[in-house]
Amino acid sequence: MKTITIDGRSIPFEEGQTIMDAALAADVYIPHLCHNPEFTPHGSCKLCNVKVNGRTCSACTMLAAEGQDVINNSKELNDARRAITQMLFVEGNHICPGCEKSGNCQLQALGYHFNMLDAHFPYFYPRREVDASHPDVLLDRDRCILCELCVRASRDVDHKNVFDIAGRGINAHLIVNSATGKLADSVLEVDDKAVEVCPVGAILVKHHGYEVPIGQRLYDHHDIAEISLMTEGGGSDE
Amino acid sequence: MSEKLRIATTSLAGCFGCHMSLLDIDERLLELVEVAEFDRSPLTDIKHCGPCDIGLIEGGVCNAENVHVLREFRQNCKTLVAMGACAINGGIPALRNSIDLRECLTEAYIDGIGVQNPQIPNDPELPLLLDKVHPIQEVVSVDYFLPGCPPSADTIWKFLTDLIAGREPSLPPELVHYD
Ligand code: SF4
Ligand code: SF4
Numbered sequence: 027m028k029t030i031t032i033d034g035r036s037i038p039f040e041e042g043q044t045i046m047d048a049a050l051a052a053d054v055y056i057p058h059l060c061h062n063p064e065f066t067p068h069g070s071c072k073l074c075n076v077k078v079n080g081r082t083c084s085a086c087t088m089l090a091a092e093g094q095d096v097i098n099n100s101k102e103l104n105d106a107r108r109a110i111t112q113m114l115f116v117e118g119n120h121i122c123p124g125c126e127k128s129g130n131c132q133l134q135a136l137g138y139h140f141n142m143l144d145a146h147f148p149y150f151y152p153r154r155e156v157d158a159s160h161p162d163v164l165l166d167r168d169r170c171i172l173c174e175l176c177v178r179a180s181r182d183v184d185h186k187n188v189f190d191i192a193g194r195g196i197n198a199h200l201i202v203n204s205a206t207g208k209l210a211d212s213v214l215e216v217d218d219k220a221v222e223v224c225p226v227g228a229i230l231v232k233h234h235g236y237e238v239p240i241g242q243r244l245y246d247h248h249d250i251a252e253i254s255l256m257t258e259g260g261g262s263d264e
Numbered sequence: 265m266s267e268k269l270r271i272a273t274t275s276l277a278g279c280f281g282c283h284m285s286l287l288d289i290d291e292r293l294l295e296l297v298e299v300a301e302f303d304r305s306p307l308t309d310i311k312h313c314g315p316c317d318i319g320l321i322e323g324g325v326c327n328a329e330n331v332h333v334l335r336e337f338r339q340n341c342k343t344l345v346a347m348g349a350c351a352i353n354g355g356i357p358a359l360r361n362s363i364d365l366r367e368c369l370t371e372a373y374i375d376g377i378g379v380q381n382p383q384i385p386n387d388p389e390l391p392l393l394l395d396k397v398h399p400i401q402e403v404v405s406v407d408y409f410l411p412g413c414p415p416s417a418d419t420i421w422k423f424l425t426d427l428i429a430g431r432e433p434s435l436p437p438e439l440v441h442y443d
């Protein structure tokens with residue numbers, strides 16, 4: 027069996043697996059946000075940055091290879107990951123007390139994971155468009171972190187190509203594939219994978235807000251590492 | 265016995281929820297007043313802050329008066345604490361930040377549903393609104409952040425007892441929440 031080491035521990039891998047795949051299969055948590063094992067890796071959020079033989083790489087896109095010595099859970103990497111999380115917070119409008127995703131949100135859970143107490147950087151308070159046109163689905167771009175999970179899900183699973191990212195750098199934003207650019211005029215349906223997959227509160231199903239009381243939500247008492255390994259790790263059904 | 269610590273508190277652009285949470289430490293308040301007394305605070309009605317050890321700021325900065333109060337606290341408090349979501353990132357009041365101020369006021373006081381005698385309040389006694397709601401660390405330097413909307417009584421208690429005992433305050437994961 028071929029192996030790599032992660033934080034000194036020997037981890038087996040199969041040809042074609044990424045470092046992330048091998049880690050998850052061995053129940054080793056590498057923080058991630060734009061990555062979801064059900065979809066092709068995207069490598070954009072950079073939270074899964076690890077050091078591979080001294081060089082920084084994204085664990086979700088880097089193929090595992092014999093002889094790799096991977097550092098994952100170090101202070102240096104976690105400090106950088108916290109800073110990335112803080113940048114994601116200031117770049118959008120994340121007012122958690124008023125967000126339906128609160129308690130079930132992966133961005134927020136990563137803030138907790140890294141013991142982020144403030145956002146450190148100045149807030150941008152950008153003006154972003156909310157699209158409430160669809161009868162069953164709300165798109166609030168204030169909270170979109172441009173992870174492209176909805177883009178991938180709509181393209182690869184729903185085969186509808188409803189979403190894409192337009193613009194560059196700070197002007198990048200989520201667009202909707204319809205004549206008007208509005209969700210109501212797209213072919214999106216509430217049961218689409220693209221709706222379910224959003225890790226934050228940018229795509230929300232209407233008529234179902236705040237159903238789980240505070241204290242019983244996904245991340246109220248469980249760290250995102252625990253939940254990730256339970257649902258995406260080697261012992262999970264997937 | 266050594267002199268008691270002095271604590272000042274204020275609510276800027278907040279809802280007083282954080283102060284309610286402070287009162288929510290319940291009988292532990294008695295323990296607190298054994299070692300500390302309150303200076304300027306809605307609890308004492310003292311109007312200006314004297315030299316203090318700890319200043320707890322609830323709410324962000326939304327008007328000119330908030331700026332004055334916040335600066336007074338910074339000048340007088342050895343340790344200044346951003347208590348709650350609004351002090352840290354503007355919170356719910358900062359929802360107006362991506363909307364033009366005039367548009368906001370027009371909607372609230374002129375065009376809003378059910379508005380009678382429409383006019384934008386303009387009494388000279390009213391502090392002038394700022395264009396945006398600011399987290400307090402954009403105006404003064406802040407020593408500690410206590411997230412939560414509000415931070416729970418246990419969070420406030422853990423923080424204060426750490427600080428009063430001379431320990432570096434640290435919040436275990438179950439006490440860190442943004443809502
Ligand atoms: S999407 Fe997540 S981080 Fe953003 S406001 Fe909602 S709960 Fe908070
Ligand atoms: S809407 Fe959600 S899933 Fe789509 S890019 Fe934004 S954050 Fe990612």
